[in-house]
Amino acid sequence: MSENPIPSKYAKTAKESGFLAHIAYDSVIFGFDGTTLKILISGYSNTKLFALPGGFVKENESLDDAVRRGLFDRTGLENIYLEQFHTFGSLERYIPATIEKIMLSNGHLKAGENHWLLERFISVGYYALINFNEVKPKPDELSDSCEWYPINELPPLMLDHHEMVQKALETLRGNINKKLVGANLLPEKFTMKQYQQVYEAILGENIRRTTFQRQILGLEILKRHEKQFLGKSHKAPFLYSFIK
């Protein structure tokens, strides 16, 4: 979430901690498990609060690098596919009591104490596409869990994080034909059916098999490999990979 990891329990101002005040990011990290589109959610067991993984920008680091750093911390992956989708700056999202609750429960704050994380934040939303099977998510300093949730079965999220997920999903849907979305959500080699399932999971609707296959092959972005034999009692599908 926006108001997430604290580098030091004792830094009371952003400047002391080396971060830019008032600026956060939140990331909607998509993964595809073969059937369902999922996202990573941080949990705070003492508070029963859930949030998107997020963080802050160091004084001498770019916004993009800050997000990459946070994603690396959560997933261990570098070179993650990232897309910025919206920046959230309403007044309604400024609820310091929520952050305070988390920090108190984790011992990062004493009651009544001031802290820069309790100030107002504007948060930049990014979505990431990662290969579901390569990742063992790790919680950050403030949270105690970081787990996959199907996009249709999310827990109640703090602040405006649910709106963030919706906006990320809308953006992803709008980009599905522009940005080779499958290349980041699928393993190196995949069947046409798997690719179709990625589309269906993102769009939330069924796609006609023959039309999909014709269109995708028509783009000439796929290379065909050997067939995949899975022991199923039917014709084995070809495997594909993205060219280049």
Added chain:
Amino acid sequence: MSENPIPSKYAKTAKESGFLAHIAYDSVIFGFDGTTLKILISGYSNTKLFALPGGFVKENESLDDAVRRGLFDRTGLENIYLEQFHTFGSLERYIPATIEKIMLSNGHLKAGENHWLLERFISVGYYALINFNEVKPKPDELSDSCEWYPINELPPLMLDHHEMVQKALETLRGNINKKLVGANLLPEKFTMKQYQQVYEAILGENIRRTTFQRQILGLEILKRHEKQFLGKSHKAPFLYSFIK
């Protein structure tokens, strides 16, 4: 531009001035003069620098409202069509010497003095669509001009403002069929040819007249009115307006 209007010459910190530190916005304000797509550019005559109109977010004001406030100050218009397109947070865009030059030349700063505007800013880019003929642009506190420039004849812009314009334009192009762009750039009543010219100006390419007319009419978003007689020696076109 990002580092634009100063509420008081004497506030040395963001907090004293009532603004959120490190956060700015820049606006790409599009207008259509009947032929060309133009945007508003602020000029600083003493420095020969040019920039997008921008500003800062007050502590108790939403990001959107801050942008609306700035647009009202520049144009006198309320209820402007606004769309956020990207947030810029690279390290390269942090060049305090540029801001310092402007502030020194305008007497907003003494040499060697500290000022919160000289700190690093992350800027949220918005584009606006306004009716060109309704507006008499006004400069802000730091600039001494605010004028229309055709998008293909922009002066050299400071920092990453040229990149901002490109990104705004890309976003506008992507939204052209989703968001009823013409409704905000055209007068209440307009001809099909004018509408087509808006499309051509935004897309930067010629459009086939008959196909365009067929498609637009097929959307059933236009109401047809009386014909427009302009004294030209040919058939007079119908006027249209957007339904609702």
Added chain:
DNA sequence: AATCTATTGTCTCAATTTGTGACAATATTA
């Protein structure tokens, strides 16, 4: 008043893309 010119509104037909179903070609099971 008749003719000419530029532009508009609409239509037609070809070209392309998409929707829909059919069907043969398999891997495995029964």
Added chain:
DNA sequence: TAATATTGTCACAAATTGAGACAATAGATT
């Protein structure tokens, strides 16, 4: 050997788009 589920591909209909033709017409020219 036959049955079953799925895949790859084709064929044809339906819809959309490209490209041009053409009549209508407001004013200018004669």
